[in-house]
Amino acid sequence: MIEPNWKSQPAMPLLHRSCSTPGLRRSKRGMQSMHSHYLDAPLATHLTNFTRSGRCHNFHAVPWPAVLDAASSEFAQHYRALLGADLSRIDASWSGSAVDSFFTPHGPLADAQQKTAAAFGADATFFGTSGTSASNQIALESLRFPGAEVLMDCAAHQSLLFAAEAMTVVPTPCAGSVENPRVDVEATARLLARRAAEGRPFDILVLSATGYDGRKLRLDRVLPLLVTSSPTTAIVIDEAWSAMHAFVPSLADKTALAVASSLPLRAPVLVTHSAHKTMAALRQGSYLHVLGSASDIERVRLARYRIHTTSPSWPILTSLDLARAHAAQFGAREFSRTISLKVKLESMLRAEPLTARMLVSSTGDAYYDFDPMVLRLHVGSRSRDIRDWLLREHHVLVTIAGDQLVVRLHFGVTDHDLQALMKGLSLLESGFGSQSNILPPTGLQDFEPSIGSCSREYIIPYPPGVPLARPGELWTERHAMALAQERARGAEIYRLAAGGSTRRATSSDEISVGAVLNPSAEDEHA
Ligand SMILES: Cc1ncc(COP(=O)(O)O)c(C=O)c1O
Numbered sequence: 001m002i003e004p005n006w007k008s009q010p011a012m013p014l015l016h017r018s019c020s021t022p023g024l025r026r027s028k029r030g031m032q033s034m035h036s037h038y039l040d041a042p043l044a045t046h047l048t049n050f051t052r053s054g055r056c057h058n059f060h061a062v063p064w065p066a067v068l069d070a071a072s073s074e075f076a077q078h079y080r081a082l083l084g085a086d087l088s089r090i091d092a093s094w095s096g097s098a099v100d101s102f103f104t105p106h107g108p109l110a111d112a113q114q115k116t117a118a119a120f121g122a123d124a125t126f127f128g129t130s131g132t133s134a135s136n137q138i139a140l141e142s143l144r145f146p147g148a149e150v151l152m153d154c155a156a157h158q159s160l161l162f163a164a165e166a167m168t169v170v171p172t173p174c175a176g177s178v179e180n181p182r183v184d185v186e187a188t189a190r191l192l193a194r195r196a197a198e199g200r201p202f203d204i205l206v207l208s209a210t211g212y213d214g215r216k217l218r219l220d221r222v223l224p225l226l227v228t229s230s231p232t233t234a235i236v237i238d239e240a241w242s243a244m245h246a247f248v249p250s251l252a253d254k255t256a257l258a259v260a261s262s263l264p265l266r267a268p269v270l271v272t273h274s275a276h277k278t279m280a281a282l283r284q285g286s287y288l289h290v291l292g293s294a295s296d297i298e299r300v301r302l303a304r305y306r307i308h309t310t311s312p313s314w315p316i317l318t319s320l321d322l323a324r325a326h327a328a329q330f331g332a333r334e335f336s337r338t339i340s341l342k343v344k345l346e347s348m349l350r351a352e353p354l355t356a357r358m359l360v361s362s363t364g365d366a367y368y369d370f371d372p373m374v375l376r377l378h379v380g381s382r383s384r385d386i387r388d389w390l391l392r393e394h395h396v397l398v399t400i401a402g403d404q405l406v407v408r409l410h411f412g413v414t415d416h417d418l419q420a421l422m423k424g425l426s427l428l429e430s431g432f433g434s435q436s437n438i439l440p441p442t443g444l445q446d447f448e449p450s451i452g453s454c455s456r457e458y459i460i461p462y463p464p465g466v467p468l469a470r471p472g473e474l475w476t477e478r479h480a481m482a483l484a485q486e487r488a489r490g491a492e493i494y495r496l497a498a499g500g501s502t503r504r505a506t507s508s509d510e511i512s513v514g515a516v517l518n519p520s521a522e523d524e525h526a
Helices: 028-035 042-050 066-070 073-085 108-120 131-143 158-163 185-197 219-229 243-247 256-261 294-307 314-350 383-394 415-426 477-488 519-524
Strands: 124-128 149-152 168-171 204-208 215-217 234-238 269-273 286-291 368-370 374-378 399-401 404-408 457-462 492-497
Touching: 073 314, 108 124, 108 243, 108 286, 108 314, 124 131, 124 294, 124 314, 131 158, 131 204, 131 234, 131 269, 131 286, 131 294, 149 185, 158 457, 185 219, 204 219, 219 234, 219 256, 234 256, 243 314, 256 269, 256 286, 286 294, 314 374, 314 415, 383 399, 383 404, 383 415, 457 477, 477 492
Parallel strands: 149 168, 149 204, 204 234, 234 269
Antiparallel strands: 124 286, 215 368, 269 286, 374 404, 399 404, 457 492
């Protein structure tokens, strides 16, 4: 996301300090020659230079230290003490029972997870330190059995698709376009009900409830419909982008856990949250919640044992505990504060003709609406160049969805960030050059499936990591246009064979559909 300007940056001089470690002791001459060298660590050098001009105005995901400014000073002290100056004291390999067992906790980690489950309304919560990508994988692994059939949200994040590869996957009927897919909720309910009536219900339904672009499923309408259509189907709900909604009174009763716990469930519901995206957790901090029986919870525990790293990060785990406590105490207040910032931003944008044009009304439909903390600004086909320019020239980080900038007014955003964004946007006309000087990624990007053929692979623009096509999907003009647009915007395009193989296909390969069926194949069973 941050463009690599590192080549033009001067290298970082080594810090001058005495070394008492025997292995690092140097003679006076040795030290002198060491000081005349530069640190040969390109990433460290880049980040040192990049962060020199202060905190980036980040409108993508919560930069957790920003909550230090926004929340109470008392709370900030806890963060600073544990995750600032003293980070090295807790970032250790606490194996065995030094702190608690990660896989079978019974001490402070067990307490922290229980408090988190209670705060979200789950029967159990598991902390994860490998992102929601891994939590999604654990969720599906816990439900996997030979021959399991999965009805998969047609706009699912890649992590869910990869995790389901060992099973038979049927994409949900899709109501949106190739470039903007969304579940056709009513057709999905009909498909679930028909399969249940035929005595072969789907084993698992996967829903992608909230996306990086702010679009979200209206779970209060969607879940009752889908659960009653097929009551024995287990459900995995990816709510990566809305963990903190559970702490906002006006949003809490529409979250997956709140809605699901009011339904007569006959199968487990697993919900994943990227805590690090919307709460005050360190990067990769993720919650995996379970609504279900003791044996459902045990299956998740064992799946986590299989998949999660055996070296969990204790700073991340600690931040997951702090983030829950922070959200419980300050969530509602912080939400009101960020909504006021959004209203202020909208009125500043309206005040200038150039920026007023960017405001678009994000209207949902019966089953989708928008995260109230996200503002989308229509800037046209140069969205990527504008995004890069904002970062380069104004230290402002936003993401893009098609022709729009996605501005997330999360917990960490301050008035100061707003001013920086506004300044950048209002200078667009005068300051923004005609072309980006950053070339789109090259390499394995240069391929083109032929129209009318079946895609052999996943074709995934990243970001956002939602496939344009899956193995077996018919490649149409619409796909080709969507791929061309993604390329023009400079997205990285990944192509991966199904079944865990990353082998690159050659023109002599047979077309194989693999385990991923397409919806029309499913219809043939009717
Ligand atoms: C919908 C969705 N699910 C899951 C993930 C993966 O989350 P993480 O980055 O925590 O691994 C993402 C990442 O952006 C996402 O957008």
